[in-house]
Structure formats: structure tokens, C-alpha cells
Amino acid sequence: MIEKIIHLITNASLDKDDRVIVSALKLLKNDCNLEGLEGDYFAQLVSMIPLVKEQSTKALLIETIVESPEFVSDDTILDEYVKLISVGATNVQEAARCLGAFTASGSTNNQIFLQLVNKLNNEFAVEILVSMGRSNWGEIPHYLETFAQEVQKAQRIRYRSGIIAAFLLIVHPLCSEYAHVSSLSFGYPFTEAAVNDWAWVTPKNTENIVQRKIVTSKEAEVLVKLGGLLRNNMDLNSNEIAKLYTEFFEDKNPFDVIYTLPK
Known part of the structure; x- marks a missing residue:
């Protein structure tokens, strides 16, 4: 073939x-x-x-x-590829996949980071770096520390929004009903997949995301409550499940909650 x-x-x-x-x-x-x-x-x-x-x-x-x-990692090819990214010759998903392959073949995360920062506009560089899903970019020059913090913040927002999107898919009946035809993405094709993948069942499960300031300790408690109900096979249409929506968002705009990181 x-x-x-x-x-x-x-x-x-x-x-x-x-x-x-x-x-x-x-x-x-x-x-x-x-x-x-x-x-x-x-x-x-x-x-x-x-x-x-x-x-x-x-x-x-x-x-x-x-x-x-x-x-095998080749600096000339990497340089050529990043230049192509900078002129829009590929999309974010393919760029992240390809740059991941570069690191698998010997390029360092730090090398990728510096290439993107130096050749792309900041917004595009952040989007690709976040999509790559790496947490350690090596030694960052002092003049790029602010940008590195921006990347870290964007990574936390991505993680937080993913958790809350799955939460919405499970606890909000309209999200569950129309997720398969909605233009909004909840990270899962259907509710059952989100339920099966729900990782927040005990306080121990949420320690890391609280410490990293992805969610607040109060929000983590709600996530764990949902995990307990799911573990006990609670009906998704029950009042207990529905109440968690109000408990999590209170009277706030859901989008304000999703995109506001804990301090």
C-alpha cells in the first residue's frame, strides 16, 4: 500500500x-x-x-x-515547519500533533516553545502550546516569563472548562438532550460517556485540581457529590442531580463561572 x-x-x-x-x-x-x-x-x-x-x-x-x-529530529525541518504554521499553512490540531511528533523524535519541549514564541503571534502560539498538552517547557528566558504564565493560565482555563462542560452535560437536562446536535462542545459525544469517565468521586480525586487552582474547594465538593450519586447509579433526572447545578453555579452566569479561575 x-x-x-x-x-x-x-x-x-x-x-x-x-x-x-x-x-x-x-x-x-x-x-x-x-x-x-x-x-x-x-x-x-x-x-x-x-x-x-x-x-x-x-x-x-x-x-x-x-x-x-x-x-530523527531535524532543526532545519522544524524551522521550516514553524514558518509554515506562521503563514497559516496548517491548522492548530495538525500543528499540535506534528510538533508532538517532533518531540517524540528528539526535539525538546523548550525548543518547540521558543520556536513558536519567536515566529508566531502570541495568541496563535498560546493556542498551539495549550493544544499540545505539555506542562514543562524547560528553562524559559526571563523576557518570556510573562508569556509562559499566559500559557499556564490558558491551560488551566482549558482544563477547568472541560471539567465544567462535562458537569453540565450530566446535570443539565437540556444539555444532555441536545448535546448531539448542539454547536457547543461538551467534550463527550453523549451523556453516558461523560458519566462513565467522571473521575471526581472522593475528595482525594480532586486534591490536584484544587491545588492547581483549576476549581475551588467548594466547587470540588459539588463535583464529588455528583461522583457519589453517579456511583450509586442515581437517576440523572432526579432532583438530587438537578440541585447540583444550582449549588455549583449559584446565581452566577455559567460562562462567568467557567472562565474565571480560582484566586
């Missing part, structure tokens, strides 16, 4: 048929076992990097190459 795709990409490259190259790369990256992307097949793709002119195609090419087990 890989041999046929590489052959297709090579011919399309000679014909300058970018559409075929993109389709073949997507097939290779998303539907093939890239353990087989090695030897001459791998070398052929790497040799194409300077030949591909279309920026989004080049980004996709690099994203495919770095997922090969034969790829």
Missing part, C-alpha cells in the same frame, strides 16, 4: 499535480501504518520537501514525514 502511494506521489510531483499529492499524503498519513514508511520510501518523501512550493502541501508533507519511525 505504502509503495503504491509513494509511487503515486512521485508521479504527481513530476506532473506538478498538487491535488493528487495532497490526497495521497492524507491517505498515507491517516489511513496507513507509518511503521512501513522507511528506507527509500522515507527518503523519497524527505527529498520532496524543497521541491514542493505550495505551502499547505509542504506542511502536510512534513506532518507525514515526522510520524515515520525513521524520522
